[in-house]
Amino acid sequence: MEDSREPLLSQREDQNHNHHHEDLDRLHSLPISTSSTYSFVPDADDIPPINGIRDFFREFYKESKKLWYLAGPAIFTSVCQYSLGAITQVFSGQVGTLALAAFSVENCVIAGFSYGFMLGMGSALETLCGQAFGAGQLDMLGIYLQRSWIILGTTASLLSLLYIFAAQLLKLIGQTAAISKAAGIFSIWMIPQLFAYAMNFPMAKFLQAQSKIMVMALIAAAALVLHTFFSWLLMLDLGWGLVGAAVVLNASWWFIELAQFLYIISGTCGRAWNGFSCKAFQNLWGFVRLSLASAVMLCLEFWYFMALILFAGYLKNAEVSVDALSICLIILGWMVMVAFGMNAAVSVRVSNELGAGHPRTAKFSVVVAVISSLMIGAILALILILTRNKYPSLFSTDSQVKEIVNDLTPVLALSIVINNIQPVLSGVAIGAGWQAIVAYVNIACYYVFGIPLGLIMGYKLDMGVRGIWYGMLSGIVAQTVALFFMVYRTNWNKEASIAESRIKRWGGHD
Structure with missing residues (x-):
């Protein structure tokens, strides 16, 4: 794989670097998610234009093999x-x-x-x-x-x-x-x-x-x-x-x-x-800033689910609520392992292809990853719905706990579908270097919107643990929609140029 990658930068730079050099530094300061008329000439090895269903499925199969080669061992x-x-x-x-x-x-x-x-x-x-x-x-x-x-x-x-x-x-x-x-x-x-x-x-x-x-x-x-x-x-x-x-x-x-x-x-x-x-x-300080942005982005997601357990502990009959919610989160955690594997895979694919000057391939890799994760999430959610009267018995013998888990199964199933898409989009953000922007998106969607809504539904509307989860799930949906919009609006030619600029800023050579 290394032998096929190494000539790419030099081939592209010989053709394009001289007349793009001044633009690259200016591009790095532009908002990531905005459209641009910036002209970037993709590498000749980029994915060809897709015309028709047959071309789509052929390229979908090729990209799926590359993604699962990474995602399988990662999972x-x-x-x-x-x-x-x-x-x-x-x-x-x-x-x-x-x-x-x-x-x-x-x-x-x-x-x-x-x-x-x-x-x-x-x-x-x-x-x-x-x-x-x-x-x-x-x-x-x-x-x-x-x-x-x-x-x-x-x-x-x-x-x-x-x-x-x-x-x-x-x-x-x-x-x-x-x-x-x-x-x-x-x-x-x-x-x-x-x-x-x-x-x-x-x-x-x-x-x-x-x-x-x-x-x-x-x-x-x-x-x-x-x-x-x-x-x-x-x-x-x-x-x-x-x-x-x-x-x-x-x-x-x-x-x-x-x-x-x-x-x-x-x-x-x-x-x-x-x-x-x-x-x-x-360049340690610049590296620290990117690392901190990455840490904030991921920690906001980790702490969001920890808050769900914390808030459930203040409900009436808290022990039963926390037990039921813990069971649901254990199941969610195991099933989202697939999405985390796809997160790592699509992050590698996007960053590799942007660095190689393949914007169309990077974009298509995102499409394949999202479709694959959505299908897997839907299958897992369907299995859960069909076994909702049986699987709670694997975790608890308490009738109240099993009843609450049964009632929470629809929101758990929906959470599995959403959380199979969201990590993939987060992986795209990491691969493209958007951590700082996504950190702000997470703060707005999770902590300004999701948690307050969950507390209102759980306590004020007396919906209990389901209300808390529905409210917080709304925050995840909002974040997923925001990430999807960012990806949809992305100019992938510009991202490939920014990747080239970023590599040189961090010590790479021409």
Whole structure:
């Protein structure tokens, strides 16, 4: 794949760069979503014009193969890494109720917050590495990776204060003294996992940009198998309890980081890794700004669903409402794994093709990803509707909880459909480098519109948990419509030009 990409930038620049050079810097300051008459000559390898149904289905099939080559392993990797914490939680429940509560609180509140923020910071690399790879600027990928390590390592050092003072923080938000103390001690033990996040997310984006997804899946699978065995051995057989949970979970994450790092420096990435360089310390502030925009964009989405659980806890019969809502969100989380895989795939495809000067291919990749995700979401939602009287029994024996889950199934099904489209559009935004704009869209749609509407429907109109969810789902719909409009209005020729300008601004060569 590298051999076919490397000549693209030089071929295009020889023809176009001289008379476009002054326009590129000016274009970078223009609003992304506005139309433009800017003339960009696409690369000769761009997708040909589609005339008729036959051409559409032929190109749809070709692009689907490219997307699923990336999305399949990405979904598997996400499931494996997600399962590390889930397996530890299962074994913690066998240790004791306090151990389970301490792990759950640390995993959801402390580690969950840090995971979302660090993942967002790392997603800046998704834009830069993807576009640089598409443009044939392979030598810049390693520089970007090292810059991201510096920034995320510094961020992890600051976030470690959250782990150190976790006990006091948990007491402040209303947790019991016993749970706060146990979770606080466990949080300190989990600080190595925080620094593993700082290593992992940049490497994941670095490898994704080069379509080296399969090696990530194999490493994640090996980590999951080892994690399961050693969790049983240390936590139950040897009786180490939460200490064993911390040791195994930290070791599993660092196993993933070391395996990926050894793969990267072994020479398998070619010119993408040329060793450590002092260039990594250049342009750090600009890199920090893009990273922060990415973090805000993703964190606003993570916190939005955390708020749903929080608000449900203040309803009448709160325990039943929270249990039912938790079941629905677990199902939603597992099913959206497919969308997250497609998110990663379309982000790589869009950034690669924009960097390579293929605006029509980038646009068509978005069309294929949205249609595929919509079909998958509709199928999953239909299955859920057809089994609405049966699947709640898999999670609870309480009749009230099962009844509420049954009542929530239609909104859950609708959420699955919407949340299979929204991450794909977010992936397009990341691939094109629109993180800052999408952060503002998220604030408006989620926190100015969605949450207030949910509170009004849930409390004022006395619709309970369904009202809260319907209101907040309205925010997701509004955000999806806004992203769809941005994508629809995008001038992809201009985006390809901006990608070329961005690569040179961040240290790429002509």
